[in-house]
Amino acid sequence: MISVRVHAKKALARWSRFASGFLPAVERGLSQTAFRGQRVAQSKSKGSVSRSVGVRQTPGGYELSARAPHAGFVEHGRGPVEASSGKVLRFVVNGRVVFAKRVGPARARPFMAPAARAMNTPRFVEMSLARLARGVS
Numbered sequence: 001m002i003s004v005r006v007h008a009k010k011a012l013a014r015w016s017r018f019a020s021g022f023l024p025a026v027e028r029g030l031s032q033t034a035f036r037g038q039r040v041a042q043s044k045s046k047g048s049v050s051r052s053v054g055v056r057q058t059p060g061g062y063e064l065s066a067r068a069p070h071a072g073f074v075e076h077g078r079g080p081v082e083a084s085s086g087k088v089l090r091f092v093v094n095g096r097v098v099f100a101k102r103v104g105p106a107r108a109r110p111f112m113a114p115a116a117r118a119m120n121t122p123r124f125v126e127m128s129l130a131r132l133a134r135g136v137s
Contacts, residue, residue, distance in 0.1 A: 025132040029125030034062035037119035041066065044111035049074050053111075064115060077108035 034055045041053045041064065052068035066075075082102040083089045089100050 021132045021135075022129075025128040026125055029122075029128035030061050031057075032124035032128070033119050033122075034064055036124065037064045037115040040118045041111045041115035044114050045071075045074065045109070049111070064112070064119065066112065071112075073106065074109050075112050076110075077106055079105050 038053055038055050042050045045053065045066070049066055049068045049071050052071060053064070053066045056063050056065070068074075080102060081089065083100075089103060091098055091100075
């Protein structure tokens with residue numbers, strides 16, 4: 001006679017270890033994904049925009065944002081700007097103050113779009129869950 005036993009307690013203990021580690025593993029993977037996005041965004045931007053890129057934890061996960069007031073213009077570009085009647089535009093270029101009646105459009109230099117693409121790969125969450133599964137079995 002051949003018999004096979006299934007030990008419910010052992011199976012439930014394994015499942016319990018996996019279940020208790022599931023949310024922390026997903027959290028760890030999401031965190032790694034968010035900070036990977038931050039590194040990509042910072043590498044694709046410069047100056048105050050790069051310094052303003054940050055990650056914060058939200059109730060649903062993580063949020064990557066650039067807090068610089070002009071970050072949207074860098075990401076999406078902008079059209080030409082013309083000063084109001086009787087006024088001039090004033091800005092600094094290479095340490096020199098420049099005055100102009102109008103300036104041309106600025107092309108887009110996306111930094112958040114590449115970060116979003118990098119964050120859309122579930123690689124870190126999958127790796128974290130795989131590590132958890134290996135530790136349970």
